[in-house]
Amino acid sequence: MQAIVKHISLALAATLVAALAGLLVTSTGFAQGTARLDEASLDRRLAAVLHEHGFSGRVEETLAKRLGRPVDRRLADLGRLLWFDTITGLNNDNTCAGCHSPTNGFGDTQSIAIGIDNNGVVGPHRAGPRNMRRTPMAANTAFYPRLMWNSRFASLSGDPFDNHAGFVFPAPEGLSLSYEPHLLVAQAFIPPTERTEAAGFHFPGDNAAIRAEALRRLNGVPAYRKLFRQSFPDAKPGAPITFDQFGRAIAEFEFSLTFANAPIDRYARGDKNALTEDEKRGALLFFGKARCVQCHAVAGQSNEMFSDFQEHVIGVPQVAPRVTNNTFDGPGLNEDFGQEQVTGDAKDRYKFRTSPLRNIAVQPTFMHNGAFTSLDDAVRHHLDVFASARGYRPDQAGLAADLAGPTGPIEPVLARVDPILARPIDLTAEEFRQLVAFVRHGLLDPRATPEQLRKLIPPAVPSSRPTLSFEPP
Template identity: 30%
Template sequence: MGHRSALLLAVVLAVGCSHETRSLETFEPGPFAPDGGSPDGPRDPMLAFGQALFFDPELSGNRNISCGTCHVPFLTTAEGIPLSLGEGATELGQFRTRNDGAVIRRHALDLFHRVEMDVLFWDGRVERLPSGEVVGPVPTPPEVTRALELASIVPLLDRDEMLGQPGDVASDGRPNELAMISDEQPRVIWAAIVERLRQHPEYDTLFVRAFGLDPSQMSIGHVAIALSHFQEVLWGPRGETLDPLLEAETARGRALFEGDGGCTRCHSGDLFTDQRFHDIAVPQLGPELDLGRFEVTGVEPDRFAFRTPPLRNVGITPPYMHNGAFETLEDAVRHHIDPVRSLRSYTGAHLSPTLRATLRNDPATLDAIEANLDPATAPLRTLSEDEVRFIVTFLRSLSNPQEMTRHPEDALPVSVPSGLPVDRWNGTRHPFR
């Protein structure tokens, strides 16, 4: 899916990353090889297994998409586009067209620090309860103990993201046997994915090294653990982000964020999220109405409520909100200042015409979004333009270059056990632009 790379490059340039970034067009695989280990660390067999799984399209029904296709490994761990492109999709116009690929109705989340979180996805459909039990829309495999582990195998079951549709033919001409299994049988789909892995002796080897078990014992729970471990090593916390010698403007921004801005009412704690759900009147955009948390709980106050996003490294992950409605950090912050006015005046002028055409700004929808607005969204007093700028400066200071992988290209393996091609982001233009 090289069409995404032009945008990524734009993001890289916009961020002005201080460390060396190679042109994505001349991208070469990095020293992270499937035999495990990083250049500056000991060999880590779990990392090797997780890395292979994260980039292998073999895990997708049509063998055409991997986690790394949407969660671009270097720099952002997400996509620089408003809505995510699902399996087989190359254009925004392809909304859930059978056999043709689909556009996902949500913006791909970044994966920074997710191992520390108990509530995952925009609607929190995977959660680790205070009791320690991990619950989600599907049965939790016995090996799973963390929210990130379960969240890592849920995308495999999503027909638009990775699974495909009944009757699809995979990229290598074989039938998509995974997509023939009913959605009511997630465990059977998972088992069939493990079956696929077992066809490649290299996966048996990676599994044995990582878990010390007989290959016949490989299960989706092990896949979940390895995928989670990979994300933790690559994008987990590394070093202190907050500079104790904050520049004056950053320090003022932080004081506003915690004070009159009222931001910490929701963006609280170490990751700047309460891991709870709020309707903050983000415009509705995309192939279908997105009721957010309501779709999980069916409880009225959850209508149009989405999980407060964590803000670590937020400066490098545009666009923003559950559907990428806002292109810049400034716009995302400004929206909070007067959410209803922002909702009602939003035209999506910066969006591509196809995406803009999906904007739902009819009075009934606007009223419904406004009706559920969390009254605690707006700041405690009106903020000046300068003050908004200070807050944005503070948010940008939450980017930790050390967390953007040790070398930009590190995470991409040279090859994956299935032998299928690994997405290299080789430079065609993205259809959203």
């Protein structure tokens, strides 16, 4: 009897299991099965694509090796204090951090930078006469072989850590800073001498005189003399602070702003869960059909920074400020000729360096003039640059009021658009969403977020000058 009952219940259980299995196969179980299969093949394809493009996800690890030493934390901290101190700004109202703000990856809070004669605020409510371009993020610049929107500061070896072929700057510096150990040390010589950025128009004299005055000020602060002496123990006792030392400290701080461990890096190193399925599909689009990688390159000299560090015309609307202390290009003084300013060659007109895309999610505005105020719009522009540029309305683009006036001419720009973007890129709404998800989340190192970087704002600076006022989140 017991045996029969057992038999029946077993039979019942078997039918139940079969029925359940049938249910599962026809509904969720089946779908889940294919999704898992799909994701496995998605992972295989993405891993292959990353490999093919030479993307290792390990560029951050190369920093110490290429420097030949670890980052010097004490020197970086001195650089940080200088970054936030207006003492080297001869106009007394600006310093690196006024434009390269920790609230935005050490990039701009604005569409177009505001330098001297500002209102003391760093954030959306910063006001004052505009310079010419948006401030790029200083994070990860240790790996950039060419600096600036028109690459006017460059390491001729193609490697910012290698000065053997020289570091080239426009006149008057030319090749004279090539003895410095890294392109960023050389670059630090420039901002304090820029009249509209920090120096102002009142101080007479050339770049050397401006630097001498900045040093005179630094040497007058015992706290700075002590800090420099600690970081440069080999200098002769009592010797004054030099501009080489200033540059080394600033560059060291920039080295410490290396945030190149994003989900895409962890994924490339084997963590298949670092990206969501949407982001993986977005990545495949980025490296394939959407053509992004053709300019936002990761191979070779790009150091996995998502830029070929070459200039292209991509038809960005020519936003022009109402009040500027720079001189814009063109007959209407409302244009930016980009790389032509460096090469003097009209073929290079309207060309700008491909933006490196790491940590792009923390930027409030996009492109060399902040013409777009959302990442979606910046990416969408690429899909059909002609339609985007011709349909652009500065008063509806989310720009600050003083930038929302008439734009410069667009047809001469569109006549030169890079062949890679001359045909529209066809994406479905879903593909577009996946592509943006990848660019926004897949490239963001969590250490680059405003919450993290705000911690680097010093409560006070060695000169005892008032600190800049960063707007709260």
